[in-house]
Each structure stands twice: as structure tokens, then as C-alpha cells.
Amino acid sequence: MKALKIPEATVQRLSIYSRFLERLDKKGVITVSSGEIARGVGVSPAQVRKDLAYFGEFGTRGVGYNVKDLIHYILKILGLTKSWPVVLVGAGNLGTALTAYKGFADRGFKIVGVFDNDLLKIGKRIQDLEVMPLEKIPAVVAEHDVKIGIIAVPIGAVQNIASILVDAGVEALLTFGPVVLDVPEHVVVRNVDLAVKLEILTFNLVFRDLQSVL
């Protein structure tokens, strides 16, 4: 496969298309048009065609895309034809909510270890996992060959935890809240800032009479 330069917004939409396509597949739908995908997920048909075009010629004019093939291809692009072990640091409210998050297992993400430095939390069970001290991170990461870490600790502790995870061999980090991390070049970091999501709401509330957002 030749080197691709795919905008992150496209990657995010592919992830969303694949969920819609899986719902169609469960209903027994065999083929789908870009217009149907567009309506299903709320973007324009042109956007769907452009996003899928990053991966070469798909679909048959007038017939559309084969649903199963398209799902498989998108999952392959997203790296989801295998399952991914994940470690979670932080067993507070957010961490506890994340261990119960239904959306992870559906997509092949399995939390294999939960860690905290709070003696009151260590040893407690969350779902079917026992909270472990931070010292166990390297052993668990090595044992399961974990590449992905989720950091759900107070803002002030995030950088320290990131460094521990990276030293243990984790190469991709998901963080929460307004943090800026200093990590080596090879480490992928993405952040969930929930205020950004609220700002998309306020933008739409303020501007919806003036425009239609893509």
C-alpha cells in the first residue's frame, strides 16, 4: 500500500461510517450507496465519497458499496481487525466509568489492567479487574504487549503517568481535560476535552439560524 496522507477528520468519520455499516449489516443489508451512508451519519454524500476515495476505487457505479467488504476494509484501515489490550491509569470516578464503558469491547479494546497510586483504591475490584499499584505497570504492559494507555488521573499528575507508561513501552495515550503532554516523537497522543464538545454545541446554538454546519 502506498503512503497515505489521510486527514484525522476522515479517520474519525471512517470510524463512524463503520458503526453505521455494522448496523446495516445486522439488518441484512447487502449494498449501500454513499447517499445512504451520508444520511445515516449526517454528512454530505460528497464527503462520504471523498473519504472513501482515499483508499482507491471502491463500489460500483449505480450499485454502491458492498456493506461487508466496506466494513472489513475500514476496520483494516483503522487497525481493528485485531483486538487491542489497553491499560487504564486512575481508578477514580472517570476511570471507573471507563472500565464499564460498553463501547470499548464492541470494537476490540480490552482493558487488561487498572492502576492507581491511592492505597484506598489499590486492591479494590472494578468490573472484573483488581486495581493495582503503579509499580505493576511495566510488568502488565510487557505481559500483554500493551501499546495503548488511557490516563484518567487529576490534571497535575497526567505528565508523570504519561512518562511511566511510555517508559513501560506504551506508544499511544488517551488523556482527558486541558492538558499538554511532553512525550517522545514516536508516541501518539490524543486528548478528550469535553469542553470542546460543549463549545461545538454553543457554536451551533448561536449560529444555527445563520448557517448550516457540515
Place this chain on the structure above:
Amino acid sequence: MKALKIPEATVQRLSIYSRFLERLDKKGVITVSSGEIARGVGVSPAQVRKDLAYFGEFGTRGVGYNVKDLIHYILKILGLTKSWPVVLVGAGNLGTALTAYKGFADRGFKIVGVFDNDLLKIGKRIQDLEVMPLEKIPAVVAEHDVKIGIIAVPIGAVQNIASILVDAGVEALLTFGPVVLDVPEHVVVRNVDLAVKLEILTFNLVFRDLQSVL
């Protein structure tokens, strides 16, 4: 102002630019170039210029943008020159984490009511808020003129809560997890699907040797 058609990805980046600009402002920085913004937030300078160009001519060639002006303008676009009262439904782990989320107050979002239908939770205090029964939603929404609701309840209950909020007058909803809502046309819904964020990580892990993502 003429009708704008701004891609949602741009809105999201504006939100992120404004955070970076606020950090610069705190350091006493007066002007900034698109290149500096780009490096600060990890996108290309062309992307920054394109995003800001949606709002007409800004900045002075060779001098750059005035930091304070740019912050003010972006906040105005995002609807953040006022503060927004928010109601939160669901006082479980996720809801509790959200009430403590530092990023909201910084951006003018104030949670004015937390609701749950669990008798064991009603009456408990989370931060400085007492958890109220769902029946109180209409009164609180009316009293504070709330337009934004955050839904942090189990997937199966999300649609019902959305309907209650919309009936009470809420016009923008933030949901979590893989849900699809049926709400009236005028209601703005955005969803945080944390698995999508993990998929952006796996995409990058799988493809980073083959390409550089924007």
C-alpha cells in the same frame, strides 16, 4: 454577518486555538503568527490560515494576529462571550466525574443541576450540588434558562432522558457512548464516543510508518 458554512472540524480547531492563545496571553504575548499557532497545537500553518479565513481578513502580513483580539473573536464565534448554565442527568461514576471536570468552568459552562432517578443517589451531594429527582428537570431548566444538557446515564435510558430534557426546553445535548437519538430537528446533539478516539490511536499506530497524518 453573512451566513457562514463552517465545517465542524474547523469549529473544533478554533476551540483548541483559543486555548493555546489564552496561554500565550497569560504569558504576555501580544502578537502571534499562523505558524506559531500551528506549532503550538500541532496542525499545519496552512490549516490555521484557512480556518481563520472563514471569518474574513484578520492579522497583518508580516506582523501576525493580535492575540487578545483573536481570542475575543474566536470566543464570540463559539458563543463563549457569555456563560452557559448546563444540566447533567446521571449521578453515577461518569456524571460524578463530569461535575468535577475542571475544563468546564474555565470556559464558562456551569452545571446548575444534577439529576438521577436512583433513590440512593437523590439527595446526595456531588461537589456543591444536591442530586435531584428527574421530576425537577423542568423547573431547573426554566429557572436558569438552560439550553444545554449532558446525558450520563446507561445507554438504554439515554433516549428517554433526551425526550425529558427536550420537553423541558433544552436545545443541545451531549451524550456518551454508541447511541443514536431521535430528537426534533431544532435540537443539536453531539456524542462523545470514546472508542472513536481509541480508533484514531490504533489508526496512527498501524499507519504511522507509512504516512504522516495531518
